[in-house]
Amino acid sequence: MKNRPPPAHARDTHDIVTVRTPRLARTGRLALVLLVAGGALNYVDRATLAVANPLIRHDLGVSVAGMGALLSAFLWAYALAQLPAGLLVDRLGPRRVLSAGLAIWSLAQCLGGLVTGFGAMFATRLLLGAGESPQSPASARVVRDWFAVPARGTATGIWNSASTLGSAISVPLLTVLMLSFGWRWMFGIMGVVGLVFAGLFWLLHRDPADIALTEGERAYLRDDVNAVGRGPVSLREWRRLFAFRTTWGMMAGFFGCIYVLWIYNAWLPGYLEMDRHMSIARTGWIAAIPFLFGIAGSLCGGRLVDMLVRHGVSPVGSRKYPMIVALLGTAGATILAAEVASNAVAVGCISVAMFLLYVCTATAWAMAPVAAPGRCTASIGAMQNCGGYIGGAFAPVVTGLLGQATGSFRTALWAGAGVAILAALAYGLLIGDPIDEAALARETPTRARTGDDKAAWNPGVPARESS
Template identity: 60%
Template sequence: MVFLIAAGVLNYIDRATLSVANPLIRADLGIDVAQMGLLLSAFLWAYAFAQLPAGALIDRVGPRLMLTCGLTVWSLAQVLGGIVLSFWQFIGARVLLGLGEAPHFPTCARVARDWFNIRQRGTATGLWNCASSLGTAVAVPILTAVMFLVGWRWMFVVMGAVGIVLALVIYSLFRNPSEVDLTPGERDFLSEGDDAAVADRVSWDDWKRLFAFRTTWGMIAGFFGTIYVLWIYTAWLPGYLEMERHFTISKTGIVGAIPFVFGVVGSIFGGWLVDYLARRGVSPLNARKYPMAASLLLTAIFTAVAAETPNDSLAIGCISVSLFLLYISSSAAWAMASVAAPANTTASIGSMQNFGGYVGGALAPTVTGFIVKASGSFVPALLTGAVIAVVAAILYMVLIDRPIPARDAAGLRAAS
């Protein structure tokens, strides 16, 4: 768990390097604002489309190798970001960053299933998932300090070196359950609730058949809504505070971190809530489904209030509550990956869900920018996010109705 959180925090700090060094990079490389927008989105599209093969690879070769390889690749991409000389070289570095970071969260979902009992997986998921909000909250002060000390290029190189060292440590100390001499009782404890007929390694047929089930599409649609709204705030919160609320840059730097602290709490609480409901007799599927859908609906309400209120303090309070709720929904969604499909496809279905989420994440900054440019206000952009959250919650409730059965088990039942 310590390794997952550390790598997750570094994951989100590394994503933020371009944003923090934005003005210096544009001045140094002669990049205009439109090109910077393409640079920012290059990571997101690469990250989204790399999800699908990444999940299958994780289920095939195991979390230890994929966690190490992904961390190494994205750290090398950071180093390359510090030595680029042109816009297109930087595009290549950001695409490589997206490819390297793609396996991380599906790997975490697989680790939660591999190393935790079914009644512990929600809390475990909430803990590793909080790294995304924690990383976002600490990225600006850490990266700004490093950049002032050594410059923007060395900031990229230093963060890349940190990642490579962490990758070596993880590969040396982390193990998959199959690589550890567990007792039969320990293996039974970890695999409680899993279908014994499932093969250890995922096959092509196992992977592609996931798309035949409503549950998969419900997870994709629900996470699209979660990450869409989350990336409105992640990409545009500083701009919103400065342009819509007329905050100074220094005030924005302080106030802008507050909602993401609420996100850390929401992630951990969401994971705990999933396990609490399961212990109270709610089915593992519904213990994740209900908090996910409810938090999305509440997010829509608080986002709409934040958009419409003229009171700055109320707006910041509503945005903070929205981030708290979004991370509840995120933890519940990732915890769903550990119970919605057979054990050997946990990372696969998690990556499909994350693909849907980051298509939303890639669209949100662009759509928001166009709406703000056309209307001169963030209000319709935030209301659009609220509507998307409501639709996503409804689809999540309607489409997800039962766990996806194992292929072998389904065949045995049909034969009998």
């Protein structure tokens, strides 16, 4: 019998071996090492003001209310700078944008050691927030660039664990530096370390455009054939991401996740001292325990995502379902922490909540590369993080006000549990199909008609017509 030519799609991929080559493996491992180191440095640097709080208030004459404004300045700058940061990462690449971000936030740290008044310190905190804003969107994009879909959850869990690792080591490390050299030198030393690391990241990390990848390597990493040949995300496409229910679901859900996380980040030592009557010395050690559980939660969340994908769960579903379960579990653990009489049980409940919260953050960041076209990964991740850190900015203030009004943290913890439940509902009701290239390019929303001719919105397409 005469041999027939292979079909067109087979000829297109003939002789292309889509496997993870040693070069891809080395590049991915190095990228993760750099992301973990940069992420830990990110969280250590943002803790400098909190650690030096009493000394700075004394030396600069800042009131308690003024210190609250300084602490919140970082969070608001960080949240709002997410939007341009994500767009820049997708257009210019993680190597350029994250290197620049590292340099900017490290310069802010150096300047923080030189300030002589409230206004100057406020400005350095704004600069610190803006400089740190590319870290997470760039990390999500790096994972999208160098890892195939079945491995992205684990890779995301690894880089996401840097946040709780940095939080766990920040207090002892910064306290040693402050007591040894003073708070001004503490700022300066951390700033110099950051500037050195910015140079190392620029020298060692590479974006896919910097390397002549083979067709097999590109095919292995590619998960969206519709995006082949398209350029970086445009400003119009970036704006259009806001027209999708999935985007708003990611933002609303992450708002709740980071809100509860920042209740514990900002007030855990105070809660243990004031409500649980622990000594300051004991609190310093006890408060570190939940953060260790957070590291485990991040790693487990990433592995869970990949396991679900391997068992046939859709990429979006493998992220969405763990986030919902983790937030509901967080709500239950937080309520128990508020109600139990035993200090040991309360700390255990908070540790469970922290574990689940970091399961949620890892799976939420693993959502960014699969919720939208790959060239929009940093953009939609940054939108998610913007929503999250608006919640983070509110959490310390609301918690403090409720604590002051009621004389305990019980009401604040119940409020946090309620926010977690609402966030789980947002994930469940708003996130649907991933946003594809066709929907992103469409000028008007697609509607499905039922028997009575009423429009039913597809969660994966815009919820309203873009302007």
